[in-house]
Amino acid sequence: MSIAPLVVAVPLVAAAALAASDFLHRRWIADSVGIAASLAVVVLCAILLGHAGRQPVVYWLGGWEPHHGVALGVSLSVDTLGAGMATLVALMVTATLVFSARYFEAVGHLFHALVLVFMAAMVGFCLSGDLFNMLVFFELMSIAAYALVAYKIEERGPLQGAINFAVSNSVGAIAIFAGIALLYGRTGALNLAQIGEELNGQPPDALIAVAFALIVLGFLIKAAVFPVHFWLADAYAVAPTPVCALFSGVMVELGLYAVARIYWTAFDGILSPDAAALRPLLVWIGVVTALVGATMCLRQRHLKRMLAFSTISHGGLFLICLGLLEHSGVAAAAAYILGHSFAKAALFMCVGVLLHRFAEVDELRLRGCGAADAGLKLVGLLFVAGAVALAGAPMLGVFLGKSLGEGAAEESGYAWAIAVFVLASGMTAGAVLRAAGTIFGGWGEDEPPESEQPQEHDEETETREPHDRTPLTMLIPTVALTLTALAVGFLPGLDHAVEEAAARFTDAHAYAGAVLHGHGAFESIEPKGLKAVDFLWSSLSLALAMTIAALSLFGGKLEVSALGPLRRRAEAGLELLGTLHSGHVGDYVAWITAAGGGLAVALGLIVR
Amino acid sequence: MTLLPYLVAVWVLCWGLYGIVTSRHLVHLVVCLGVAQAATYLLLVGVGYRNGAAAPIFAGLAPGTPVVDPVVQALALVDIVVEATVSALLLALAVQAQKRFGTVDPDELHSLRG
Numbered sequence: 001m002s003i004a005p006l007v008v009a010v011p012l013v014a015a016a017a018l019a020a021s022d023f024l025h026r027r028w029i030a031d032s033v034g035i036a037a038s039l040a041v042v043v044l045c046a047i048l049l050g051h052a053g054r055q056p057v058v059y060w061l062g063g064w065e066p067h068h069g070v071a072l073g074v075s076l077s078v079d080t081l082g083a084g085m086a087t088l089v090a091l092m093v094t095a096t097l098v099f100s101a102r103y104f105e106a107v108g109h110l111f112h113a114l115v116l117v118f119m120a121a122m123v124g125f126c127l128s129g130d131l132f133n134m135l136v137f138f139e140l141m142s143i144a145a146y147a148l149v150a151y152k153i154e155e156r157g158p159l160q161g162a163i164n165f166a167v168s169n170s171v172g173a174i175a176i177f178a179g180i181a182l183l184y185g186r187t188g189a190l191n192l193a194q195i196g197e198e199l200n201g202q203p204p205d206a207l208i209a210v211a212f213a214l215i216v217l218g219f220l221i222k223a224a225v226f227p228v229h230f231w232l233a234d235a236y237a238v239a240p241t242p243v244c245a246l247f248s249g250v251m252v253e254l255g256l257y258a259v260a261r262i263y264w265t266a267f268d269g270i271l272s273p274d275a276a277a278l279r280p281l282l283v284w285i286g287v288v289t290a291l292v293g294a295t296m297c298l299r300q301r302h303l304k305r306m307l308a309f310s311t312i313s314h315g316g317l318f319l320i321c322l323g324l325l326e327h328s329g330v331a332a333a334a335a336y337i338l339g340h341s342f343a344k345a346a347l348f349m350c351v352g353v354l355l356h357r358f359a360e361v362d363e364l365r366l367r368g369c370g371a372a373d374a375g376l377k378l379v380g381l382l383f384v385a386g387a388v389a390l391a392g393a394p395m396l397g398v399f400l401g402k403s404l405g406e407g408a409a410e411e412s413g414y415a416w417a418i419a420v421f422v423l424a425s426g427m428t429a430g431a432v433l434r435a436a437g438t439i440f441g442g443w444g445e446d447e448p449p450e451s452e453q454p455q456e457h458d459e460e461t462e463t464r465e466p467h468d469r470t471p472l473t474m475l476i477p478t479v480a481l482t483l484t485a486l487a488v489g490f491l492p493g494l495d496h497a498v499e500e501a502a503a504r505f506t507d508a509h510a511y512a513g514a515v516l517h518g519h520g521a522f523e524s525i526e527p528k529g530l531k532a533v534d535f536l537w538s539s540l541s542l543a544l545a546m547t548i549a550a551l552s553l554f555g556g557k558l559e560v561s562a563l564g565p566l567r568r569r570a571e572a573g574l575e576l577l578g579t580l581h582s583g584h585v586g587d588y589v590a591w592i593t594a595a596g597g598g599l600a601v602a603l604g605l606i607v608r
Numbered sequence: 609m610t611l612l613p614y615l616v617a618v619w620v621l622c623w624g625l626y627g628i629v630t631s632r633h634l635v636h637l638v639v640c641l642g643v644a645q646a647a648t649y650l651l652l653v654g655v656g657y658r659n660g661a662a663a664p665i666f667a668g669l670a671p672g673t674p675v676v677d678p679v680v681q682a683l684a685l686v687d688i689v690v691e692a693t694v695s696a697l698l699l700a701l702a703v704q705a706q707k708r709f710g711t712v713d714p715d716e717l718h719s720l721r722g
Contacts, residue, residue, distance in 0.1 A: 132683060139690045146697055153704050160717040163701055167628065170641055170694050174621070177648040177687055184680065185655035585637070585714050586629040593625050 004059040004076045007044045007086065008124040011037050015116035018109050027109075031101045034112035038094040038119060045087040045123065052083045055522075056504075056514045058129065069516045071191040077129025077515050080501035081334055085250075085257055086126040088338065092249045092345055093119040095477040099349055100242040102471035103356060111151065118144035118246070125254055129515055131183070131266065132190045134258060135176050138222070142169045145251065149239040161238035164585045168231035171592050172221035179214030182207055183266075192265040193515035196508050200269030204607035212267055213600040216259055221592060223255030225319060226289040228595050229312045230581055230588045233296070236308035241352035244304060248311045249345035253337045256315065260322045260330060260505070268508040275325045277606040279412070282323025287420050289316030292577065294427035298548070299574060301363040303351045303435060307344065310390070310428040314340050317424055320417055321405040328408035328528065331502035335494065336401025342485035343389035343397050347432060349478040350383050354439070356474065359466045363435045368442030375470045380440030382482045387436060389485040391429035391545045394538045398425070400489045402541070403534035404498075422537055426544030433549035444553040496527040613654030621647035634702035634712040638695050645691045649684045656680035 014037035018030055051057050057078040060066075064073025078086075093115060100111070121141035128134045146169075150162035184190060186207055187198035199208070217228070224232035232252065236244050263271070271278060293313025300306035314336075321333035355361050357376070358369055370380045389397025402421055409417040437443045488494070503525040504510070514520030624644025631637040656677030662669055664678035706712050 136686060143693055143697065150701060153701070154708060156709060156717060159701055159705055160714075163634070163698065163714065163717070166694060166698055166701075167637065167641060171625070171628070171644065173690070174644055174648055178621075178651055181648065181651045181655050181680065181683070190679075586631060589625060589628045593629070
């Protein structure tokens with residue numbers, strides 16, 4: 001008897017109990033049940049992570065084990081990266097529930113139930129070894145997420161954000177459904193390992209191209225990749241702030257995890273001859289996403305929207321890592337996601353503290369508010385620390401992942417992508433530093449009180465009214481997450497561990513052996529580790545972030561007349577980019593349709 | 609084995625997406641999403657179809673009688689359940705939009721941009 005199914009069952013049972021029972025409606029009971037359930041999942045996932053080290057833990061639901069290498073049943077196939085991702089999810093949910101305990105004024109027990117269902121789905125998604133089961137968990141996760149975004153349903157913003165989110169992601173799910181149907185028609189299998197075995201060595205054709213395009217499109221919508229990222233900024237701007245921490249920390253990354261998992265288990269055998277052509281496609285999508293996200297991030301004064309675009313930008317960087325289709329890229333993405341999750345969730349919680357205190361998330365209207373008392377000064381410090389972690393300053397935060405990514409890109413012949421890593425992480429961290437300077441330092445110039453950007457007064461009711469102190473239960477998780485984000489790079493042996501895990505993750509043949517025959521022959525690799533030049537790139541990111549922040553805070557009067565026309569043209573371009581984010585769900589679906597068509601045609605040309 | 613069910617599925621999907629893109633009414637939008645999802649039911653059932661085979665209900669069938677693939681039918685059932693849940697949630701949002709803001713036009717809800 002394995003503990004793997006308990007990881008999904010525990011939060012679901014707790015959620016059902018919370019939703020069904022009257023006794024549990026009291027606030028402190030709901031909080032305790034929620035936190036206890038998520039802590040239990042943390043422990044279970046950590047145990048699984050320990051077990052999955054040598055061979056993947058494979059559990060067949062209902063005892064439907066494969067016979068002679070043919071799987072009819074549904075499996076949970078837990079490898080190191082999957083279990084690691086699940087542990088990360090559970091940790092984030094625990095921190096979020098602790099943070100929410102005193103955050104909302106009037107939050108029902110249903111909030112806890114929804115978060116627990118959300119967690120069960122995400123954890124199940126990480127552990128699943130079955131393509132269709134992944135989709136079921138994906139849908140469960142999405143539906144809980146739609147409801148969480150629309151939690152403050154009495155306002156215009158959350159309503160619109162939830163509709164855009166739900167429609168975009170449902171169209172994505174339709175694409176995945178169609179892709180799975182085609183793939184099943186070809187292979188007669190739904191288990192990832194079994195699909196991989198059936199396809200291995202066959203020549204790819206149009207059906208495989210279309211099925212892969214549909215599945216990738218669906219999961220990239222969840223991962224908010226340009227040009228299907230529009231829903232994310234809308235949903236994050238209006239979701240309750242603790243929920244944003246969860247979305248940004250883990251949900252978006254799960255879309256990319258799915259793409260990597262499905263490519264490496266099911267499609268590697270059939271698409272690897274075309275990997276050289278597939279690589280630039282994925283890397284370029286990542287590059288455009290990273291740059292568009294970073295540019296939009298700098299334009300925002302709504303703090304949650306700013307962090308949302310920062311997440312989009314980082315999603316692009318993760319996609320560059322994964323798109324290299326090398327195990328070193330997967331290792332980079334895993335380490336990057338680890339550092340980014342803690343930093344980004346902590347930053348969202350800092351914004352949550354500001355929202356709780358001042359009922360306001362507009363950077364300019366919060367100018368100088370952050371110097372009021374010791375608690376807020378601490379938050380200011382955390383804000384700066386979050387920015388430093390996001391920039392990947394030497395040894396801190398995302399440093400490990402970013403350095404591995406740059407190394408992997410250079411090895412695969414994409415040395416120029418290092419510039420994208422430096423630019424995107426510098427710009428997104430610069431935006432956070434600028435906000436910290438404005439809010440906690442009171443620096444920068446005053447703008448006219450009503451500028452052109454649409455003002456949202458929706459935020460006021462999330463916490464009802466301003467408070468004069470910040471509860472300890474909000475500060476503790478924020479501090480803990482920030483410290484973890486900073487310290488992640490110091491974990492001894494982490495770099496070798498992720499490289500080892502990634503090499504196993506990308507070994508489709510051994511994975512299939514472990515799932516279908518009970519034993520996989522994984523080869524061990526020689527980990528590469530860090531290089532001296534990584535410190536140079538990392539310092540460049542940090543310097544860029546500080547320059548951007550300083551220029552936007554103090555450089556208002558800096559006018560170079562020769563750059564005038566160039567500047568006007570750049571501003572017109574930015575304006576156009578802003579208009580694309582129209583907030584209209586029809587436009588978003590049009591983009592998705594176009595992107596899906598483009599992807600299918602591109603893949604068709606690649607496998608031809 | 610014919611191409612017809614696949615072509616019909618693509619046709620239905622295109623109309624559903626066209627409806628979502630041009631929709632000016634939230635209820636209409638939800639129905640169009642359902643139409644697009646219906647394309648996947650057709651595709652699933654089309655994938656499992658065999659000429660001259662019976663429905664996969666084994667009571668009363670002689671052993672060895674060919675049946676259509678029951679797995680895709682189970683998948684279609686899951687698909688329908690998911691679609692029903694999403695529709696219910698979106699319709700609840702549409703009701704809220706009408707109640708609170710007196711509009712069901714997604715264009716008039718705009719508070720998010722740029």
